[in-house]
Amino acid sequence: MTHLIDIVLLTFLVATAIAIVRLNSLFAVVMLFGIYSLITAGVFIALDAVDVAFTEAAVGAGISTVLMLGTLALVGHRQAPQQHSRALPLTVVVITGVVLLWGTADMPRFGDPEAPVHQHVAPRYIQDSPAEVGVPNMVTSVLASYRGFDTLGETAVVFTAGVAVLVLLGRRRRQHRDPGSSGD
Amino acid sequence: MQRDFVLRIIAKLLIPYILLFALYVQFHGDFGPGGGFQAGVIFAAGIILYALVNGFEQAVRLVSPRILPPIAAFGVLLYGGVGVVSMLRGGAFLDYNLLAHDPVHGQHYGILLIELGVGITVASIMLTIFYAFMERNR
Numbered sequence: 187m188t189h190l191i192d193i194v195l196l197t198f199l200v201a202t203a204i205a206i207v208r209l210n211s212l213f214a215v216v217m218l219f220g221i222y223s224l225i226t227a228g229v230f231i232a233l234d235a236v237d238v239a240f241t242e243a244a245v246g247a248g249i250s251t252v253l254m255l256g257t258l259a260l261v262g263h264r265q266a267p268q269q270h271s272r273a274l275p276l277t278v279v280v281i282t283g284v285v286l287l288w289g290t291a292d293m294p295r296f297g298d299p300e301a302p303v304h305q306h307v308a309p310r311y312i313q314d315s316p317a318e319v320g321v322p323n324m325v326t327s328v329l330a331s332y333r334g335f336d337t338l339g340e341t342a343v344v345f346t347a348g349v350a351v352l353v354l355l356g357r358r359r360r361q362h363r364d365p366g367s368s369g370d
Numbered sequence: 371m372q373r374d375f376v377l378r379i380i381a382k383l384l385i386p387y388i389l390l391f392a393l394y395v396q397f398h399g400d401f402g403p404g405g406g407f408q409a410g411v412i413f414a415a416g417i418i419l420y421a422l423v424n425g426f427e428q429a430v431r432l433v434s435p436r437i438l439p440p441i442a443a444f445g446v447l448l449y450g451g452v453g454v455v456s457m458l459r460g461g462a463f464l465d466y467n468l469l470a471h472d473p474v475h476g477q478h479y480g481i482l483l484i485e486l487g488v489g490i491t492v493a494s495i496m497l498t499i500f501y502a503f504m505e506r507n508r
Contacts, residue, residue: 236403240395244411249496252418256503320474321400321481329405330481334464338449340407341488345446348495352439355502 191232198225213255213263220251237325307332374423381423388416396489400478406485410492418500426504435501438494445491449484456480 202222209215223246230239294301311328319327329337396409421429452464459468466480467473 237405237408240403240408241411244408244415248415249411249418249500252415252422253499253503256500256507259507260503318474319477319481321477323400323402325403326400326405326481326485327477330484331466331477334453334466334480334484337484337488338446338453338464341446341449341491344495345442345491348439348442348498351499351502355506 188232192229195225195229195232199229210265211263212258212265216251216254216258219254220247223247223250237323378423381419385416385420388419389413392416392489392493396485397482399485400481406488407492409485410489410494411496413489413493414496414500417497421500421504426508429504430501433497435498435505438498438501442491442494442498445487445489445494447487448490449487452480452483452487 199222202218202225206215206218206222209218223242226246227239227243230236230242298304311324311332315321315324315327315332319331321327321331392409392413395404395412396406399405399409417429417433420432452466452469454463456465456468457463461468464480464484466477469476469479
């Protein structure tokens with residue numbers, strides 16, 4: 187049953203990706219990106235990664251779609267006709283795909299308990315976090331307590347991204363008053 | 371937008387529950403899936419839905435874009451402040467064990483506060499980015 191769900195979700199994922207590549211209307215592409223994120227969230231749920239699925243659904247399918255629609259309103263929603271040949275991009279994509287597939291051959295099997303990622307710090311988190319942190323959701327105790335520095339860094343990155351967008355897009359009126367600025 | 375009654379009324383019904391759900395995800399993140407980041411995004415999505423349905427001017431009256439950057443900075447400051455407080459109590463930066471007499475209670479307080487900081491920053495930054503695009507489009 188789980189395999190069936192996986193196959194259905196991955197088939198939808200591939201179909202959406204092919205549709206995104208082939209469509210010229212950027213509006214449809216943005217909506218398909220939202221659908222792609224939603225299907226990805228479904229894949230994450232099938233992998234039991236509910237926290238990641240939550241983030242993917244909220245950010246990928248929700249906010250990103252709105253922001254990309256906002257971008258489309260600025261830049262127009264028709265793709266410019268392609269001038270160059272498609273042979274070179276196709277070659278690059280095929281070679282990258284082959285290399286990636288070749289690389290996954292060396293990876294441990296999916297869900298292998300002997301994989302290095304499950305042997306490093308994970309056993310300590312699983313054994314000691316109920317006594318040390320006492321939070322039932324272990325993802326939260328890793329993110330917020332054991333990896334508190336990382337999460338502080340992530341929060342700073344989000345803050346920096348917002349400041350960067352404000353610098354690039356916001357405060358337009360003040361820029362017009364400034365004679366040294368060449369405007370946008 | 372004035373004639374889209376169905377859209378407006380459904381959005382009006384949904385928005386309070388979206389905001390409530392964001393608070394639930396924020397403060398229930400220790401026990402279930404979710405946390406500050408997801409809660410911040412959901413909260414911002416609720417306000418963005420309001421802005422999409424009722425227009426930019428109404429949304430600005432609800433949440434002014436001018437107050438958002440200071441709120442975002444406050445979130446990061448709250449996070450870093452928890453670390454500084456744990457340093458002042460004689461521990462390492464972000465060592466929550468020292469925030470209360472019992473180390474596990476200290477961990478709970480620390481996680482609650484830093485998740486709140488993350489949620490505040492993420493919600494206000496998402497809204498800031500959204501407003502920046504909306505202002506450009508006017």
